[in-house]
Amino acid sequence: MSYFDAASSAPLHPVARQALLASLDEGWADPARLYREGRRAGMLLDAAREAAAEAVGCRPDELVFTSSGTRAVHSAVSGALSGRRRVGRHLVLSAVEHSSVLHAAAALEADGGSFTEVPVERTGAVDPSEFGRALRADTALACLQSANHEVGTEQPVARVAELCATAGVPLLVDAAQSLGWGAVPGGWSLLTASAHKWGGPAGVGLLAVRKGVRFAPQGPADERESGRAPGFENIPAIVAAAASLRAVRAEAEAEAARLRALVDRVRAEVPRLVPDVEVVGDPARRLPHLVTFSCLYVDGETLLHELDRADFSVSSGSSCTSSTLTPSHVLKAMGVLTEGNVRVSLPAGTTGAEVDRFLEVLPGVVAEVRERLGAPAAAAPSPAPRASxxxxxxxxxxxxxxxxxxxxxxxxxxxxxxxxxxxxxxxxxxxxxxxxxxxxxxxxxxxxxxxxxxxxxxxx
Amino acid sequence: MSYFDAASSAPLHPVARQALLASLDEGWADPARLYREGRRAGMLLDAAREAAAEAVGCRPDELVFTSSGTRAVHSAVSGALSGRRRVGRHLVLSAVEHSSVLHAAAALEADGGSFTEVPVERTGAVDPSEFGRALRADTALACLQSANHEVGTEQPVARVAELCATAGVPLLVDAAQSLGWGAVPGGWSLLTASAHKWGGPAGVGLLAVRKGVRFAPQGPADERESGRAPGFENIPAIVAAAASLRAVRAEAEAEAARLRALVDRVRAEVPRLVPDVEVVGDPARRLPHLVTFSCLYVDGETLLHELDRADFSVSSGSSCTSSTLTPSHVLKAMGVLTEGNVRVSLPAGTTGAEVDRFLEVLPGVVAEVRERLGAPAAAAPSPAPRASxxxxxxxxxxxxxxxxxxxxxxxxxxxxxxxxxxxxxxxxxxxxxxxxxxxxxxxxxxxxxxxxxxxxxxxx
CATH class of the missing domain: 3.30.110.40 (TusA-like domain)
Known part of the structure; x- marks a missing residue:
């Protein structure tokens, strides 16, 4: 089996596994308690917060742990919007944000606020000037991902952060796809991430809110996590998340270079080996481990099924895949082909041999699906012309x-x-x-x- | 060390640990995906849901997994209130609910709704008739815990459920403290629980909503967990939660009888060994593993500290313990002494020898704290009477x-x-x-x- 869907969820990193096991014995008690087991749990939590804050590039007291990346995004958006309610109830976001951001925007709209979606170029990136023009006097918050989860394109976060700072609008950066590769530079105000994307366990998200950013947590709160993430802390998972973030960061530069070379091979070879293919996303400013392409005359579900039979696990932004009947909003916003869409995202440790075997298998699989659907051959001879x-x-x-x-x-x-x-x-x-x-x-x-x-x- | 604070968080059950380890390797992928790893994760999730639903006594499609018991309560309250918004915005709850329920009630009030707190008797139990009288024509939801988390008193849930059914008001039962001991009987409409209370891992709550109960999830949603718990599922923890619930249930009857005998010993011996003590909570209708008493002339923080030094981890509803400066709302509602309060909640497997040692140590510890504070001796002779x-x-x-x-x-x-x-x-x-x-x-x-x-x- 070759699992090529790290952008969806990465297998557990060995360091995460080890840290999780160790803290199952040490970190199960309530860190708010004064007795020995509670103090020990509290110390583990503090140490994890310091490690994660260092990796994020913020102060420990600016960072809280949530129960998922989605929860971090929802809390970040609702807290930042409420903190600036006097300014207005307008949100700016790119058209290619993760669905958790879109859902938060939809909830705002349902509650009487409004949002502006900034379109993207064909590469998937926003134009900073266009993003800047969307900021209004009543804009309470702007959201921009660090890199896109479906096509890997990096967003111009530093430039957009400058424009937001000038306009006095806090910027929330969803760093779910990139945090394992490096800290998000530039002047973000809020940042969110998700541990299972970098090889940490499920059940841990990060929410960083810079000091000075107005933030009013919404919904019922308790005294945990600075009042920003109610419910009993999942300390073993938090410890595993922080330890694995540190571990993947230590390996990030070398592993990024290695995976980038493998992805470059896919980017170059797929269009050579498979006719009628479009490789999408920015060719240079992109995540190291992720490449997406779309194959004409192929339906995504069948393609995924056949690749699974050939022992490759990939995802797709086509319709009729997994539980959705609508094609990816990201591919739609980019204006690229959605049919026969394949996202390959390599987990750390993927070998060149696995990628070679994928390139060996793919052309036959695509050809077979096309044949089954009666697709035209790549260079079919044209019959005599007819009228329209x-x-x-x-x-x-x-x-x-x-x-x-x-x-x-x-x-x-x-x-x-x-x-x-x-x-x-x-x-x-x-x-x-x-x-x-x-x-x-x-x-x-x-x-x-x-x-x-x-x-x-x-x-x- | 003797850890006597199971009601706060139980140490991980061996079955939970084993299931967690096994599913770290099998259950890390996205269960919404069609490839092998996704299908395997999906099957684990389905099996866990079936096991948990059986233990709760509901259909699998009535049960979702949340990220904590607190989250389950918050989602249950907000979803049920919104589902019955046309009826009204009034909530009925007992005065001794868990803080997560009180916080949800406070959020309702801040948003323009209202609630009625039903007082409790000196045992900590509500009077069903009084609970029934609090139900109004505009009551959207009623909340009653199955058993109290601080004093162990069982609530008359079945009788209250009947009254709610007659009034057409759905009843939410917070079963956090009791679910490991047995299913909640009677006609509840919604039920919540928390895995780390029965020896499951942190990070898993249960939310059951009976078919036919009007329920409108609030906040941004996604397609996971029937739209009731957004964010990537924490499948290894969910599997561990379900497996350990089944395991503790298999042992529940025998273990309850054993712990009940140990708790009876504490209930009988503490007032005999320590002067000026009040044992609180219902002496018969109570959780098997939990006993609470308050010692006159003692401050809770010092007492906990001294017991910790003597290797006993217990909690307290007194003020100045952990992070709080106000005494427990539960003890307050019961009208019992809050000072020198000690909650002993025995985890499964506690031995008689541990309890004996606690009874040996306690009188000296209390006497020492009293002496330090200059408390009156139990039978001090009175001097000649003075005026007022x-x-x-x-x-x-x-x-x-x-x-x-x-x-x-x-x-x-x-x-x-x-x-x-x-x-x-x-x-x-x-x-x-x-x-x-x-x-x-x-x-x-x-x-x-x-x-x-x-x-x-x-x-x-």
């Missing part, structure tokens, strides 16, 4: 509409159009993305009696 | 005001009064409690230039 065409894909799921489009585009003369009737929502993203990849013109969409008519003009 | 007296204890912390009162009560004639001037808040509880214990009349309190004047009439 309508393709009816109503009731058929992606990638069928794109496959049908690709099959017939050669049948109309250059300058003529193909109209695809489709009612699968993913077609709205994938037909324009296909046009961009294939250098055809996407004319636009029109409502139809059933579904939507997508019009494409043949250019080449 | 005023004792100035301003600026002095409990138990000094009670000690001063006890020293001089014999100096006034029967029928005359002693007035104690004090500004420590605990005096308000402990002077009436002392009067009850000593069969003196507590006349009442009056505001004074500084602090409060507590008036006591000598009867014996």
């Amino acid at each position: 065409l309508v393709v009816d894909s109503l009731g058929r799921r992606c990638p069928i509409p794109v496959i049908e489009l690709a099959k017939v585009i050669g049948e109309v003369p250059v300058g003529s159009t193909v109209t695809v009737l489709a009612d699968d929502e993913a077609a709205r993203l994938d037909i324009p993305a296909w046009c961009e990849m294939r250098e055809q013109e996407y004319v636009g969409e029109e409502p139809a009696d059933r579904g939507t008519a997508y019009v494409v003009r043949r250019l080449t | 007296l005023v004792v100035d204890s301003l600026g002095r912390r409990c138990p000094i005001p009670v000690i001063e009162l006890a020293k001089v009560i014999g100096e006034v004639p029967v029928g005359s009064t002693v007035t104690v001037l004090a500004d420590d808040e605990a005096a308000r509880l402990d002077i009436p409690a002392w009067c009850e214990m000593r069969e003196q009349e507590y006349v009442g309190e009056e505001p004074a230039d500084r602090g409060t004047a507590y008036v006591v009439r000598r009867l014996t």
